[in-house]
Amino acid sequence: MGDKKDIHVVPHPDGWATKKEGAGRAGVVTDTQQQAINRAREQAKRDHVEVVIHKKDGTIRDSDSYGNDPSSTKDKKH
Template sequence: MPKKDIHVVPHKDGWATRREGATRVGVVAPTKADALSIGRDQARRDKVELVVHGRNGRIQDSDSYGNDPFPPRDKKR
């Protein structure tokens, strides 16, 4: 079974984590920072990618916590 990436998306009650392909959100948090922390923990545990969206729904950033066959060349940190 392929792993499903974790997305941090805007939600009517703040921010939420959503597994790729899911119709419902996983965890709803009041701030984006809280949702990022929760999503990062989920992504590390499942060894998948964390995809961060902005208020407009567009992808802002992504981090891979699994075995990435094509690691990025950029140095974010």
């Protein structure tokens, strides 16, 4: 599958932006952090990665995982 690339919500000169880990530039730029979080969540659900939310000063506020659906763990018996 390759490395999973989490989606970061980061401050941007024009507001807030979504940025895929390792990407050189921002994905979507929005006016508010909440809009950026919503866009990042949609993308993270599709890509099965986490959303990492940064504060205005760039430090990490929190992260949400959409990669591991708890209901699917019981199917995997290793």
